[in-house]
Amino acid sequence: xxxxxxxxxxxxxxxxxxxxxxxxxxxxxxxxxxxxxxxxxxxxxxxxxxxxxxxxxxxxxxxxxxxxxxxxxxxxxxxxxxxxxxxxxxxxxxxxxxxxxxxxxxxxxxxxxxxxxxxxxxxxxxxxxxxxxxxxxxxxxxxxxxxxxxxxxxxxxxxxxxxxxxxxxxxxxxxxxxxxxxxxxxxxxxxxxxxxxxxxxxxxxxxxxxxxxxxxxxxxxxxxxxxxxxxxxxxxxxxxxxxxxxxxxxxxxxxxxxxxxxxxxxxxxxxxxxxxxxxxxxxxxxxxxxxxxxxxxxxxxxxxxxxxxxxxxxxxxxxxxxxxxxxxxxxxxxxxxxxxxxxxxxxxxxxxxxxxxxxxxxxxxxxxxxxxxxxxxxxxxxxxxxxxx
Amino acid sequence: xxxxxxxxxxxxxxxxxxxxxxxxxxxxxxxxxxxxxxxxxxxxxxxxxxxxxxxxxxxxxxxxxxxxxxxxxxxxxxxxxxxxxxxxxxxxxxxxxxxxxxxxxxxxxxxxxxxxxxxxxxxxxxxxxxxxxxxxxxxxxxxxxxxxxxxxxxxxxxxxxxxxxxxxxxxxxxxxxxxxxxxxxxxxxxxxxxxxxxxxxxxxxxxxxxxxxxxxxxxxxxxxxxxxxxxxxxxxxxxxxxxxxxxxxxxxxxxxxxxxxxxxxxxxxxxxxxxxxxxxxxxxxxxxxxxxxxxxxxxxxxxxxxxxxxxxxxxxxxxxxxxxxxxxxxxxxxxxxxxxxxxxxxxxxxxxxxxxxxxxxxxxxxxxxxxxxxxxxxxxxxxxxxxxxxxxxxxxxxxxxxxxxxxxxxxxxxxxxxxxxxxxxxxxxxxxxxxxxxxxxxxxxxxxxxxxxxxxxxxxxxxxxxxxxxxxxxxxxxxxxxxxxxxxxxxxxxxxxxxxxxxxxxxxxxxxxxxxxxxxxxxxxxxxxxxxxxxxxxxx
Ligand code: HEM
Numbered sequence: 001x002x003x004x005x006x007x008x009x010x011x012x013x014x015x016x017x018x019x020x021x022x023x024x025x026x027x028x029x030x031x032x033x034x035x036x037x038x039x040x041x042x043x044x045x046x047x048x049x050x051x052x053x054x055x056x057x058x059x060x061x062x063x064x065x066x067x068x069x070x071x072x073x074x075x076x077x078x079x080x081x082x083x084x085x086x087x088x089x090x091x092x093x094x095x096x097x098x099x100x101x102x103x104x105x106x107x108x109x110x111x112x113x114x115x116x117x118x119x120x121x122x123x124x125x126x127x128x129x130x131x132x133x134x135x136x137x138x139x140x141x142x143x144x145x146x147x148x149x150x151x152x153x154x155x156x157x158x159x160x161x162x163x164x165x166x167x168x169x170x171x172x173x174x175x176x177x178x179x180x181x182x183x184x185x186x187x188x189x190x191x192x193x194x195x196x197x198x199x200x201x202x203x204x205x206x207x208x209x210x211x212x213x214x215x216x217x218x219x220x221x222x223x224x225x226x227x228x229x230x231x232x233x234x235x236x237x238x239x240x241x242x243x244x245x246x247x248x249x250x251x252x253x254x255x256x257x258x259x260x261x262x263x264x265x266x267x268x269x270x271x272x273x274x275x276x277x278x279x280x281x282x283x284x285x286x287x288x289x290x291x292x293x294x295x296x297x298x299x300x301x302x303x304x305x306x307x308x309x310x311x312x313x314x315x316x317x318x319x320x321x322x323x324x325x326x327x328x329x330x331x332x333x334x335x336x337x338x339x340x341x342x343x344x345x346x347x348x349x350x351x352x353x354x355x356x357x358x359x360x361x362x363x364x365x366x367x368x369x370x371x372x373x374x375x376x377x378x379x380x381x382x383x384x385x386x387x388x389x
Numbered sequence: 390x391x392x393x394x395x396x397x398x399x400x401x402x403x404x405x406x407x408x409x410x411x412x413x414x415x416x417x418x419x420x421x422x423x424x425x426x427x428x429x430x431x432x433x434x435x436x437x438x439x440x441x442x443x444x445x446x447x448x449x450x451x452x453x454x455x456x457x458x459x460x461x462x463x464x465x466x467x468x469x470x471x472x473x474x475x476x477x478x479x480x481x482x483x484x485x486x487x488x489x490x491x492x493x494x495x496x497x498x499x500x501x502x503x504x505x506x507x508x509x510x511x512x513x514x515x516x517x518x519x520x521x522x523x524x525x526x527x528x529x530x531x532x533x534x535x536x537x538x539x540x541x542x543x544x545x546x547x548x549x550x551x552x553x554x555x556x557x558x559x560x561x562x563x564x565x566x567x568x569x570x571x572x573x574x575x576x577x578x579x580x581x582x583x584x585x586x587x588x589x590x591x592x593x594x595x596x597x598x599x600x601x602x603x604x605x606x607x608x609x610x611x612x613x614x615x616x617x618x619x620x621x622x623x624x625x626x627x628x629x630x631x632x633x634x635x636x637x638x639x640x641x642x643x644x645x646x647x648x649x650x651x652x653x654x655x656x657x658x659x660x661x662x663x664x665x666x667x668x669x670x671x672x673x674x675x676x677x678x679x680x681x682x683x684x685x686x687x688x689x690x691x692x693x694x695x696x697x698x699x700x701x702x703x704x705x706x707x708x709x710x711x712x713x714x715x716x717x718x719x720x721x722x723x724x725x726x727x728x729x730x731x732x733x734x735x736x737x738x739x740x741x742x743x744x745x746x747x748x749x750x751x752x753x754x755x756x757x758x759x760x761x762x763x764x765x766x767x768x769x770x771x772x773x774x775x776x777x778x779x780x781x782x783x784x785x786x787x788x789x790x791x792x793x794x795x796x797x798x799x800x801x802x803x804x805x806x807x808x809x810x811x812x813x814x815x816x817x818x819x820x821x822x823x824x825x826x827x828x829x830x831x832x833x834x835x836x837x838x839x840x841x842x843x844x845x846x847x848x849x850x851x852x853x854x855x856x857x858x859x860x861x862x863x864x865x866x867x868x869x870x871x872x873x874x875x876x877x878x879x880x881x882x883x884x885x886x887x888x889x890x891x892x893x894x895x896x897x898x899x900x901x902x903x904x905x906x907x908x909x910x911x912x913x914x915x916x917x918x919x920x921x922x923x924x925x926x927x928x929x
Contacts, residue, residue, distance in 0.1 A: 098575050101527050104535065105567050111538065112560050115553045120459060123546040126539065127462045134543065137536045144528045197462040198802045347800075357626030358558030362565075369565035372595060373572050379591075380576050383583045 022275055023344035027282035031337055036352045039117055043350070046113035047332050053110055054223075054328050056103035061177055061217060062224030063092045063099060064143070064170045066254065067150060071166035074159055087243040088250060091236045092228055096147045104140070118187065118339070121348030125187035128196050129179065136179045143172035174217060181212045188339060190346040208272045214265035221258025222299050223324040225251040229306075229317045244312040252307035255320065259300060279338035288333035295326025457789065458782050461546045462801045463822045468833025471544045471826070476765055478540055480758045482533035484649065487642065487757070489526030490604055491650025492518060493597030495679060500593055504586045508675065510668055516581070518657050523578050527571065545827060547781035548772040556610045559630060563606035569599035601643065608639045614773050615764070616697060621775045637693040638764075644682040644689065645757070648726065651679035652750045659743030673741050680730035686723055698774065700861060700915075701767035709862065712766045719759030722752040769862035770914050778864035778914070780824050787912040790867040795823045813893045817879025820872045828863075831883050842884030849877045850899070854906035857915040865912050870903035 025034055032040040070089040114122050126133050146169035149156055156162050182203050186196065203209050229251050232239040239247075270277040279285045302319035306312060343349050466474060496519050503511025541549040553560070573595040581589060609630035613620065620629030654676045658669060694702055705716045726749050730741075741749070772779050782790060796819045809815040825837060832838045841849055852859040853873055856866045866873060874894055882891050 097528075098579075101531065101571060101575070104531055105564075105571050108535065108564050108567065109561065111535075112553065112557055112564070115550065116557055119546075119550050119553070120461075123461055123542050123550065126542045127464060127546065130464045130543070134536075134539060137532050137539065141529055141532050144532075148524065193462065194800045194802055198804055198806075200804060353554065356555065356557045358556070358562070358630075362558045362562045365562045365565045369569055372569055376572050376576050376592065376595070379584070379588050380580050383580060383585065383588070385583075 022278055022341035026337065026341040026344055027278065027284055029284060031284045031288065031333060035340075035350065038353055038355045039350055041355075042113050042116045042353065043336065046110045046117060047336055049106065049109035049113065051325075051329055051332055053103060053106040054332070055227075055325075056099050056106050058220035058223040058328075059099040059227050060096065060103045061173050062220035062254075062258065063096050063228070064147070064166075064173045065217070065220075066224070067093050067096065068163075068166035068170035071150075071159075071162040087237065087239055088228060088232065088247040091231055091239060093147075093150050094237055095231070096150070097144055100140070100144050100147065116353055117350045118343070118348065119351060121187040121190065121343055122183075124190075124193055124348065125183045128186055128193060129183055132202065133179055133183060136176045139172045139175050143169050143176070146172070174213075177216055178209075178213050181216060182209055185209060185212065187348065188342050190343065190348040193347070208269060211265045211268040211272060215262050215269060218258045218265065219262030219327075221262075222255040222303070222320070223328065225255035225258070225303070226299070226317065226321040226324050229312050230321060233312050233314055233317055245310055248306050248310050248312045251312075252303045255303045256300065256307070259296065259303075263296070275342055276338055279341055280334050282337060282341070284341075285334045285337040288330040288337075290330075292327045292330025292334065295323045295328075295330060297323070299323025299327065457793070457798050458786050459547055459550070460799050460801070460823075463826055464543060465826070466830070468830055468836075470828065470830055470834040472765065472828060473834060475537070475540050475544050476762060478533060478536055479765070480754070480761050482530070482537055483761055484754055484757045485525060485530040485533065486604070487646040488649040488653045489522055489530050490597070490600040490643075491646035491648070491679065492522045492526070492653060493593065493600045493650075494647070495650040495654055495676065496522070497590065497593035497597050499675075500590055502675070504590065508672075510664070510672060513661070513663075514654070514658065514672055517661050518654050519578060521653070521657050523574060527574065531567075545772060545779075545781055548777055551773060551777055552610060552614075555629060556613075556626065559606050559610060559626065563603050566599045566602040566606065570596055570603065573599060601646070604642060604646070605639060608642060609635055611764075612638045614771075615701065615768050617774055617776065633696040634693055637689050637696065641686065641689040641693060644686055645753075645760075647679040647682050648730070649750075649753055651676045651730070652726075652746055652753055654679075655741050655746035656743060656750060659741075659746055673746075677730060680727070683723070683727040683731055686727065690720070697767060704767050704769075704862060705763055709766070712763055715759045715762040715766070717759075719756045719763060722756035722759065725749075726752050726756070766862075770857065770864040778867075780827050780864055780867065782864070782867045784912070784914070787865050787867045791869060791907060791912065793869075794872055795868040796820060796872060799823060808887075810889070810891060811893050813875045814879050814882055814891060816872065817875035817877070817882075820868055820876040821879060824867060824876070831880075837880050838884040841880060846877065846881065849880065850874065850903055851906055853877060854903050855910040857913075858910060861915040864914060865910060866907065870900040870907065873903050873907070874899060 032044065035043065067089055146165050149165050150162070150169065156165055185203060185206070185208060186193075189196075229244075229247070231237075232244045232247055270280065280289045299320050300323070302316045302323060306316050306320070340350065496515050499508065499511045499514045499518075502508035503515065508514075538549070573592045577584075577589065577592040577596060584592070609632070612634040613629045613632050616633040617629055618632035619625070620632065655673050658664070658672050658676075664672070694705075700708075704712045707713050729745075729749060768774060768779075770779055771777060772781075775784070777783055778787070782795075796816060799819060799822075803809065803815055803818055806815060809818060821831070821837070829835050829837050829840070841852065844852065850873065853866055853876060856863045868876075878891070878894055882888065885891075
């Protein structure tokens with residue numbers, strides 16, 4: 001405990017550099033208005049695609065943690081016979097590998113656009129983290145195979161092995177989250193890059209890192225719960241009204257507690273990092289912070305009603321989903337205001353890039369691709385057996 | 390507000406823009422050509438007079454990216470050459486990805502055989518092979534793909550940065566194809582049993598075409614690195630994309646996809662329980678149609694060799710022992726697979742048991758490894774031909790770095806500075822890190838102490854100063870005479886196992902001699918310089 005307190009109180013290696021001052025020109029103007037048009041366009045694309053990434057990634061992080069906890073608690077397999085957690089965990093387990101695949105595929109687009117806008121900062125952070133960063137690849141491969149193992153009823157049979165596999169997969173997913181958080185924070189500290197390189201130091205002593213990790217990990221639950229509720233309502237895994245009712249309370253509790261912890265960590269981040277606090281309340285960040293607050297209120301309201309009623313009415317599930325998406329979208333912009341203000345004028349400043357060739361072809365194939373994906377979804381949906389009303 | 394001004398074509402073509410204070414206000418411009426060293430030095434002098442700083446602030450009077458490479462921290466991979474890391478991962482990824490692409494078509498074909506009643510066992514083949522495909526390609530295949538990207542950043546951030554700058558919309562288009570592949574693949578995997586036959590076939594068609602489409606897009610970017618073609622002049626994405634090696638390498642890789650799918654299916658079918666020997670033979674013989682396109686491989690390889698640059702061709706035709714050997718491995722392994730599969734299976738005289746299929750797949754891995762090694766190797770001394778050298782400098786930057794020095798722009802201190810007894814040795818290590826570490830280690834794979842430790846000190850100075858002439862696949866040295874001398878001292882000190890009391894070398898005559906050699910060597914790469922010399926000699 002005392003170690004934890006000393007981490008929180010100590011001079012933070014990632015915060016110390018913030019003295020380099022934020023760029024007021026960014027904070028005092030509407031978001032994106034200060035950037036050259038092409039840079040703004042690429043950054044906007046990076047954010048839109050990041051929101052899609054976060055959607056799947058939240059399901060992957062919170063879903064794995066939930067399945068691990070259910071496995072440890074012994075409420076793992078089967079359907080209604082095992083009570084509420086049984087049915088929910090079965091649906092989540094079934095969809096986890098696909099959700100992680102989708103998170104990875106979705107991650108490629110922001111990875112591309114971030115490299116255009118923040119090439120130097122992103123690459124330098126990757127290089128400074130080196131092995132810790134590159135480890136996410138084998139870690140993700142092992143995590144996904146563990147998730148497939150969780151689905152293989154004949155291979156993983158005892159409670160202990162189920163718990164071990166579940167906890168293993170969850171720990172690996174938390175590691176990946178930690179790596180992304182550390183990468184982001186290191187990219188925000190250009191003046192420390194040479195000293196970080198010289199000492200090969202990790203940022204694990206940074207309270208900001210752990211608070212941010214807590215924010216992302218706990219913050220993954222509200223959206224995960226909303227998507228999982230949606231799946232149950234739509235009859236995934238054969239869930240009927242009983243399963244929905246049984247899962248309602250678990251989901252509502254998880255979402256509310258996860259949201260509250262995430263909020264606490266966010267406040268902690270704001271206390272630790274003046275830059276983060278200033279960006280959130282700045283002219284550029286404020287409107288989006290308000291959108292996020294409104295979203296949080298809508299989601300919290302919806303989950304509270306669900307908790308009281310112990311049912312999953314579609315309207316409330318839709319409200320919870322919309323609310324969480326507003327939080328993710330709003331905070332994505334606030335996150336970017338912070339990065340822009342902090343990196344402006346430094347070695348990691350965003351670049352003014354010429355507009356690349358081939359955009360028309362991209363738009364054409366994006367339209368065709370969306371059409372084909374819509375066709376696939378429709379075809380599958382039409383083939384599914386009808387769900388109970 | 391301040392941001393990094395990025396001027397792509399300047400850095401690449403050797404254009405120099407001078408900006409006086411205000412944004413975009415050009416004072417002078419030197420045309421699209423190789424910059425004369427002395428001219429450049431005087432320009433640099435002029436810029437310095439105007440108060441140039443290498444800062445990335447937009448208000449800088451000069452676009453720094455034109456002649457100063459972006460400097461990144463360099464990681465030490467120990468005894469492992471960086472090329473081996475990216476190459477090793479690349480081989481693995483290409484092998485898996487090609488199996489997945491060909492596998493899509495193979496499964497589509499079996500699904501069709503089953504639906505039309507031509508093959509009663511098709512259903513079982515489809516479900517088994519597709520399960521393997523999903524488990525392999527959607528996990529290891531996808532993550533090694535992301536891994537290629539992240540490893541490229543570790544090995545040469547400048548190269549991947551340039552590729553992203555030029556081709557991001559192509560990559561974004563490829564990303565659409567990833568989504569298509571994933572959506573169709575999972576939809577088929579999860580819902581095959583409840584889907585109508587036509588829908589199943591359609592999903593497999595989408596999956597296969599999307600997989601091949603991703604090959605189509607990435608092939609344009611990778612082949613551009615070797616043969617940028619008209620892009621060098623026009624900087625048009627499509628000139629770069631449909632470059633001279635685009636079609637031969639696309640077709641060659643497509644054939645490889647089919648072959649790997651056939652071999653992979655043969656392994657899976659042999660591993661599946663419940664088939665009689667005759668059934669296995671029949672199914673594997675059906676797969677053999679996927680080996681037939683191999684007949685076109687010699688032709689496609691010939692086409693590829695025909696259109697690559699002459700110097701690249703010369704490396705694999707005996708100019709470089711290692712590259713020639715790898716080409717032979719690729720050709721030999723392919724010939725063995727082709728001989729066995731095409732002659733034996735297509736004529737339906739042979740069956741292929743699990744061991745044989747695995748052996749042939751191992752040979753195919755060898756062929757992929759040989760092919761990828763050759764592809765990486767023949768680009769040297771460039772990572773993007775005519776635009777970026779292997780050590781992440783542009784041709785224009787070489788000239789400037791000979792004046793300003795390569796270490797002057799590197800803000801990263803040495804990690805273990807205390808191990809270096811003199812400033813000169815420490816400087817030498819920083820030069821090594823910036824100039825050599827991309828392709829060499831100190832004393833591991835392709836180690837410099839091994840390669841040049843035994844040379845006399847004079848030989849070392851001469852050969853490094855004329856690096857591009859020492860070996861044509863090395864770039865010209867990009868640094869000042871004192872940096873070159875520091876490098877030579879550092880390598881000698883490492884060769885002497887870090888002997889104590891190593892003296893600093895300060896003789897002005899030595900620096901003057903190195904400067905003369907650097908001037909004689911010029912700043913153009915050897916093949917380019919040869920080409921220019923030939924052009925100058927040829928009668929008008
Ligand atoms: C499924 C496992 C993954 C998890 C749990 C995960 C988690 C995260 C988290 C927590 C962040 C936000 C970091 C922060 O703001 O501090 C993030 C951002 C991001 N992720 Fe993922 N991620 C995963 C996989 C991937 C993969 C495989 C890719 C690439 C293909 C990717 C691409 C990105 C990008 C580009 C960003 C934005 C980075 C930036 O803005 O600097 N993610 N991810």
